[in-house]
Amino acid sequence: MATFREQVLEVVRSVPYGKVVSYGQVAEMVGAPHSARQVGAVLYGLRDEDGEVPWHRVVNASGGISTYKVGHGELQVALLKAEGVAFVGGGRGEERVDMRAHRWRPELPE
DNA sequence: CGTCTGACGCACC
DNA sequence: GGGTGCGCCAGAC
Numbered sequence: 001m002a003t004f005r006e007q008v009l010e011v012v013r014s015v016p017y018g019k020v021v022s023y024g025q026v027a028e029m030v031g032a033p034h035s036a037r038q039v040g041a042v043l044y045g046l047r048d049e050d051g052e053v054p055w056h057r058v059v060n061a062s063g064g065i066s067t068y069k070v071g072h073g074e075l076q077v078a079l080l081k082a083e084g085v086a087f088v089g090g091g092r093g094e095e096r097v098d099m100r101a102h103r104w105r106p107e108l109p110e
Numbered sequence: 111c112g113t114c115t116g117a118c119g120c121a122c123c
Numbered sequence: 124g125g126g127t128g129c130g131c132c133a134g135a136c
Contacts, residue, residue, distance in 0.1 A: 004133060023118055038133045040117035045134060058117075066117045076117090 004032065008042045009050055015057040018083045019104035020097050022061045029106065036061075044070065056080055057104075063088075063096035 002010070007030040015021055021029075024036040032038070043055045056079040060066045065073045077095070081087070085102050087095040104110070 024120095027118085032132085034119090034131050035133070036118040037116055037131065038118090041115085041132090041134050042117090044117055055117080060117080061119060068117090070117060072117080 004030065004035070004038065005042050005045075007031075008039050009053055012043070012053050012055060012058060014106075015054055015104055016110045017054075018085060018102065019110065020057045020059050020063075020080070020085060020099070020102050021104050022099075023058060023066070024061055025103075026058060040066065057083075059097050059099075063099040065096075 008026060011026050011029045012021075022036075023039040024033075026039045027033060027035040039058070043053075043058060046053055046055060056076040059076075065076055067073050067076045077087070080097065086098040088098045089096045
């Protein structure tokens with residue numbers, strides 16, 4: 001059977017352009033409601049052989065960017081903005097994705 | 111193969 | 124609205 005890692009990558013690859021999902025949401029989608037952090041662990045260990053994985057479309061439940069701690073925060077924000085994702089909270093350094101407008105709901109047709 | 115770690119989330123102040 | 128504490132469990136080492 002597919003490993004947790006593979007399932008996570010599969011789900012992340014299915015996130016549409018211009019949409020985002022939370023780590024916890026991905027965890028639920030792979031049937032592991034209490035493994036949000038592990039989703040992060042998988043993305044953290046992404047390798048070239050994993051192919052195209054839109055990891056930047058995964059943010060925390062608040063719409064905040066969690067990748068600042070690994071030095072990819074600015075890159076992620078840039079990639080999202082390039083896809084037309086709106087940020088809120090603004091003003092200072094920290095900004096959050098407007099989840100209300102961009103959170104992907106798999107049951108809805110994109 | 112055993113331990114440590116943490117790209118999280120949520121319940122409580 | 125923000126800050127703190129802690130459980131979670133697959134990966135990395």
